[in-house]
Amino acid sequence: MIRKGEKRKKRYGFLIDLRRCIGCHTCSVSCKAENGVPLKVFRSWVKIIEKGKYPNVSRSFLPSLCNNCDSPICLKNCPVKATWQRNDGIVMIDEHRCIGCKYCMASCPYDVRHINPLKKYVQKCYWCYHRVDKELVPACVEVCIGRARIFGDINDPNSEIAQLIATNPVQVLKPELATEPRVYYIGLDLDVMDPMKGWKGWRHDDGGE
Amino acid sequence: MSSISRRRFLKIGAASASILAAGSYSGLFSEALELTMGGGQVSRTTGKFRKAIPSTCLLCYARCGIYGYVENGLLMKIGGNPEHPNSRGRMCAKGQAGINLLYNPDRILYPLKRAGARGEGKWKRISWDEAFNEIASRLKLLMEKGHPEEFIFQSTRDITTQDFARRFLNAYGTPNGLVNTDLGKQNKRIAQELTWGAGIEVNDVARTHYMLNFGSNPYEAHLLRTSFAQRIQEGRITRVVGERVHHAAKLVTFDVRVSQTAGKSDEWFPIKSGTDGLVILAMANVIMKRGLYDREFIEKWTNVSVKELIKSLSQYTPEMAEMISGVPAEEILRIAEEFASSNSATTISTGGLTKHYNGTYNERCILLLNAITGNIDVEGGFCLPRTYQLNEPFPTPPLPSIKSELIHPGDYPLAPHEIPYAVLPMIKAGRQKAGIYMTYQHNPVYAGPDCSQTEEILKDESIIPYYVAIDSSMTESTIFADIVLPEAIYLERWELESPPAFEMVPFISIRQPVVKPLGEVKSFMEICIELAKRIGGGMEKYFDFATPEDYLDAAISKIDKLVDVGGLYYLMEKGVWCDKDEKPVYRSYEKNGFNTPSGKFEIYSERMKAHGFDPMPAYVAIPEHKDIIKGELILTTFQWNVFTHQDLANCMWLSEIVHNNPIWINIETARSRGIKDGDKVEVRSRIGRLITMAHVTHGIHPYVVAISDSCGHWGYGRIAQAKHFKSKDPNTQLIWWEKQGNGKHPNPIIPLRSDFIGGGQAWMDTVVTVRKV
Ligand code: SF4
Ligand code: SF4
Ligand code: SF4
Numbered sequence: 001m002i003r004k005g006e007k008r009k010k011r012y013g014f015l016i017d018l019r020r021c022i023g024c025h026t027c028s029v030s031c032k033a034e035n036g037v038p039l040k041v042f043r044s045w046v047k048i049i050e051k052g053k054y055p056n057v058s059r060s061f062l063p064s065l066c067n068n069c070d071s072p073i074c075l076k077n078c079p080v081k082a083t084w085q086r087n088d089g090i091v092m093i094d095e096h097r098c099i100g101c102k103y104c105m106a107s108c109p110y111d112v113r114h115i116n117p118l119k120k121y122v123q124k125c126y127w128c129y130h131r132v133d134k135e136l137v138p139a140c141v142e143v144c145i146g147r148a149r150i151f152g153d154i155n156d157p158n159s160e161i162a163q164l165i166a167t168n169p170v171q172v173l174k175p176e177l178a179t180e181p182r183v184y185y186i187g188l189d190l191d192v193m194d195p196m197k198g199w200k201g202w203r204h205d206d207g208g209e
Numbered sequence: 210m211s212s213i214s215r216r217r218f219l220k221i222g223a224a225s226a227s228i229l230a231a232g233s234y235s236g237l238f239s240e241a242l243e244l245t246m247g248g249g250q251v252s253r254t255t256g257k258f259r260k261a262i263p264s265t266c267l268l269c270y271a272r273c274g275i276y277g278y279v280e281n282g283l284l285m286k287i288g289g290n291p292e293h294p295n296s297r298g299r300m301c302a303k304g305q306a307g308i309n310l311l312y313n314p315d316r317i318l319y320p321l322k323r324a325g326a327r328g329e330g331k332w333k334r335i336s337w338d339e340a341f342n343e344i345a346s347r348l349k350l351l352m353e354k355g356h357p358e359e360f361i362f363q364s365t366r367d368i369t370t371q372d373f374a375r376r377f378l379n380a381y382g383t384p385n386g387l388v389n390t391d392l393g394k395q396n397k398r399i400a401q402e403l404t405w406g407a408g409i410e411v412n413d414v415a416r417t418h419y420m421l422n423f424g425s426n427p428y429e430a431h432l433l434r435t436s437f438a439q440r441i442q443e444g445r446i447t448r449v450v451g452e453r454v455h456h457a458a459k460l461v462t463f464d465v466r467v468s469q470t471a472g473k474s475d476e477w478f479p480i481k482s483g484t485d486g487l488v489i490l491a492m493a494n495v496i497m498k499r500g501l502y503d504r505e506f507i508e509k510w511t512n513v514s515v516k517e518l519i520k521s522l523s524q525y526t527p528e529m530a531e532m533i534s535g536v537p538a539e540e541i542l543r544i545a546e547e548f549a550s551s552n553s554a555t556t557i558s559t560g561g562l563t564k565h566y567n568g569t570y571n572e573r574c575i576l577l578l579n580a581i582t583g584n585i586d587v588e589g590g591f592c593l594p595r596t597y598q599l600n601e602p603f604p605t606p607p608l609p610s611i612k613s614e615l616i617h618p619g620d621y622p623l624a625p626h627e628i629p630y631a632v633l634p635m636i637k638a639g640r641q642k643a644g645i646y647m648t649y650q651h652n653p654v655y656a657g658p659d660c661s662q663t664e665e666i667l668k669d670e671s672i673i674p675y676y677v678a679i680d681s682s683m684t685e686s687t688i689f690a691d692i693v694l695p696e697a698i699y700l701e702r703w704e705l706e707s708p709p710a711f712e713m714v715p716f717i718s719i720r721q722p723v724v725k726p727l728g729e730v731k732s733f734m735e736i737c738i739e740l741a742k743r744i745g746g747g748m749e750k751y752f753d754f755a756t757p758e759d760y761l762d763a764a765i766s767k768i769d770k771l772v773d774v775g776g777l778y779y780l781m782e783k784g785v786w787c788d789k790d791e792k793p794v795y796r797s798y799e800k801n802g803f804n805t806p807s808g809k810f811e812i813y814s815e816r817m818k819a820h821g822f823d824p825m826p827a828y829v830a831i832p833e834h835k836d837i838i839k840g841e842l843i844l845t846t847f848q849w850n851v852f853t854h855q856d857l858a859n860c861m862w863l864s865e866i867v868h869n870n871p872i873w874i875n876i877e878t879a880r881s882r883g884i885k886d887g888d889k890v891e892v893r894s895r896i897g898r899l900i901t902m903a904h905v906t907h908g909i910h911p912y913v914v915a916i917s918d919s920c921g922h923w924g925y926g927r928i929a930q931a932k933h934f935k936s937k938d939p940n941t942q943l944i945w946w947e948k949q950g951n952g953k954h955p956n957p958i959i960p961l962r963s964d965f966i967g968g969g970q971a972w973m974d975t976v977v978t979v980r981k982v
Contacts, residue, residue, distance in 0.1 A: 019445070019446060020442045020446065022428040022438050022442065022469060022470075022473065022850075023428065023469045023473070023850065024301055024302060024428065024429070024438070024469075024850045025302045025850055025851055025866055026299075026300060026301050026302045026305060028302065028866065029302040029305040029306055029851070029862045029863070029866070030300075030302075030305045032305075032862050033286050033287065033305050033306070033308065033862070034250075034286060035253065036253070038939070038940055038943055039861060039862075039865055039940045039943035039944060039945065040943050040945050048469075050467060050472065050906060050907065050908050052907060053907050054479070054875060054876065054877070054907040054908070054909075054911070055477070055478075055479050057467045057472065057477065057907045057908045058467075058472050058473070058477070059467065059469060059472025059473055059908075117943055118939050118940075118943070130251055130252075130253045130256060131250075131251060132244065133256070134249070134251045134256065134258070135244050135245055136244055136245050136247075136249055136250070136251070137244045137245065137246055137247075139286075139288075141246075142246055142247040142288060142289060142298065142299075143247075143288070143289050143298070143299050143300040143301075143304075143305065144299065145299050145300075145301060145435050145438050145439050145442075146438070146439060146442040147299070147439065147442065147443075148442075151244065152243060152244065153242075156242065159242075159243065160243065
């Protein structure tokens with residue numbers, strides 16, 4: 001219980017309500033626009049799969065981004081301590097320290113880190129901490145057409161995200177890995193989680209490189 | 210514009226928190242300290258808030274509210290405007306990538322004059338003065354010769370600027386202003402105007418209980434895309450609205466293809482191309498026969514009786530509809546019953562329904578279905594559009610008295626809006642002589658059907674003696690121009706918009722420059738003002754505006770409440786205005802009736818009858834589909850979620866996501882032809898062939914194939930052509946999809962073919978064969 005006047009520790013979380021997602025890729029593009037993410041890499045992506053046999057066919061979407069895990073294995077595996085975690089949980093990369101060894105990329109089970117093709121150090125999504133620090137939601141949350149993306153303090157029981165987590169069954173990706181991911185999903189589809197299923201990228205011929 | 214202050218910022222924050230509560234599941238969290246949804250942006254390096262300039266997107270017809278975030282005169286980012294009543298702060302991928310267009314390395318920044326043979330691609334930079342003088346003297350000559358109608362103007366969009374274009378053309382004296390050019394909604398518009406006197410409907414999806422979708426894909430593309438899709442999602446979620454619980458509405462989609470929308474619908478029914486009208490009529494028949502209709506609306510507000518309807522619809526049995534459309538009769542029955550017995554329901558329909566030879570008839574069927582179930586202009590229903598009419602500043606030029614075949618083609622007596630893609634072929638056929646052809650943001654070669662025919666016409670100086678293109682970059686069409694004028698894009702110019710309001714209270718939003726126009730580019734309005742002055746001959750008195758802002762100011766001068774709060778200054782500061790005291794009122798027709806000759810909802814159309822068309826909503830089979838032979842397929846087109854059908858492939862963030870457009874083919878259809886996923890195939894129509902890759906899928910009707918129409922540019926910018934190159938932006942060197950190519954545009958093999966009433970291009974009707982190569 002937190003008494004009046006007492007400061008509660010902030011812990012940010014990210015929720016994607018797949019009942020509301022329309023697979024529009026606005027999140028993918030808004031991230032590029034906000035963070036100057038170069039071509040060839042994405043910090044935010046929407047995987048789209050088609051399921052079923054004609055005429056019973058449907059689609060599932062999986063928007064993904066860094067989970068800013070509570071127990072980030074990428075951080076543990078960085079030999080120069082370039083990856084660190086803020087008190088509010090956001091996992092950061094010190095770009096000056098990063099030596100580009102890619103250990104973290106290999107250890108992240110979610111494949112959300114990348115080498116910046118222009119600058120040669122590792123980058124990833126950090127939930128737009130520069131915006132969050134100014135009380136703005138992350139860029140992808142702002143424009144999400146379906147309002148499927150909810151960001152906020154999961155330690156504040158009154159926050160929308162905490163409410164949604166409390167009142168809905170939620171899932172995380174690869175829970176068995178003890179990374180304690182902080183991107184929650186409502187209505188996650190098993191097939192879309194399967195890396196072998198569906199189109200790899202937006203189209204089956206893509207996938208970046 | 211003052212930069213956004215922290216105080217104001219918090220205010221916006223509070224406002225969006227309350228919107229959030231209303232649209233949320235529980236409303237409980239409203240006490241929480243939430244972060245702000247939008248309206249501000251900070252620099253990543255300095256943490257400082259950037260200057261925020263409200264404006265309006267125009268990368269599609271939805272016209273969402275945006276903010277341009279600017280630093281040192283450069284546009285750094287585009288965000289959503291949370292106070293825009295339609296888009297409510299949200300945007301789509303295209304809108305986010307608008308910055309790619311503004312700073313596109315292939316933009317034209319100076320007037321260019323042809324320096325080689327037509328179409329050769331040799332240009333000489335000239336001054337605006339020279340360009341204006343040359344164009345004005347030619348226009349003047351034509352006017353003095355007494356043939357102003359030989360000045361033919363064509364542009365793509367129907368927006369404020371088009372009012373200005375009309376003014377210019379009227380003042381000049383030519384009737385040949387083709388300014389409504391196809392948004393694919395032509396057949397829809399004509400059917401609607403004939404039936405209930407409006408050109409477009411607003412589907413009140415956020416409040417509805419049932420959505421019945423025929424051939425529309427709002428999750429990816431729609432006239433009112435972002436504003437519409439977000440409300441569909443709202444309607445599909447159970448939530449508390451005020452005191453009431455809104456139960457999740459069902460979404461049922463009939464489409465030839467599993468689009469994002471179809472794939473996320475509660476039910477998807479594959480349907481044979483162009484047979485939607487019949488399925489809808491069969492549903493209407495079921496509803497009438499089983500007494501599920503709204504007697505009061507029919508008897509009081511339409512011009513037919515229940516008895517007549519029962520009688521005339523009885524021919525359309527579900528069994529007959531099944532035979533022709535492939536949709537099982539029992540499903541037609543069930544969906545009809547569900548639709549009619551919902552508290553409120555609305556159809557959703559666009560291109561898949563109307564871009565056919567029988568598109569106008571199909572749309573009439575849609576109107577019928579909504580009317581007999583009493584869903585016209587009710588909460589959760591199929592509503593009339595609420596918009597503001599702008600004032601035409603005095604003095605207004607008279608309408609040209611000369612009649613024109615281009616505008617009122619004799620073979621399309623009910624299509625007063627021109628047949629956009631037939632314009633150049635009609636000129637070629639001698640139905641209208643061309644002296645000067647001018648386009649604004651219009652790329653007829655790429656956007657129209659039968660691309661090579663259009664190319665040939667534009668290339669031929671005996672048909673088009675002089676061609677002026679106003680555009681922001683070279684395109685497949687501007688290459689044939691004699692003069693290219695560099696256009697200020699939507700982020701650099703002034704306009705007003707009043708799109709149909711989803712909250713049923715009309716509003717006005719402004720488009721204003723968020724940055725100083727690049728190079729020497731000028732807005733279309735500035736070009737018209739200057740040309741009018743130089744042409745003279747009385748024209749100039751209608752263009753007595755020092756700047757486009759003067760015109761806008763006059764255009765809103767009759768909206769007292771807006772003028773009271775500061776008029777244009779208010780809009781410049783806030784981006785959008787709506788009358789806060791006005792409450793949404795449904796059944797607006799009860800006041801003055803419908804805008805039709807009878808004042809009724811004209812299910813029976815005298816006007817159609819007078820021209821020999823079926824006066825009742827009807828179905829006709831598509832002639833070329835009637836005698837389709839075994840092995841032939843029907844080619845349809847569609848748009849990806851990151852594109853419209855024309856000019857966005859030059860945005861690298863969008864092309865990176867979609868740059869290729871293989872042909873969608875059903876798995877069984879492919880198997881019988883020995884085609885495997887990724888195989889090269891030849892697609893052949895009666896006018897041409899193309900080679901592309903097969904995308905083998907369960908998500909398409911076995912008789913239909915589909916190719917998107919946003920890729921495959923051959924004369925647009927380098928990014929659109931998947932080329933990597935050096936420029937100021939290091940990203941252009943990272944373009945990695947060069948090997949995969951930029952896809953194949955389907956239009957070169959789609960013949961010019963119009964709906965026999967509305968005249969809209971029948972994009973979805975082309976008969977093709979597909980074989981492995
Ligand atoms: S922006 Fe929102 S609705 Fe669109 S794909 Fe991303 S999460 Fe889904
Ligand atoms: S998702 Fe990967 S990169 Fe992000 S915190 Fe977790 S382990 Fe690290
Ligand atoms: S839907 Fe997208 S492209 Fe269309 S106006 Fe809105 S943000 Fe712009």
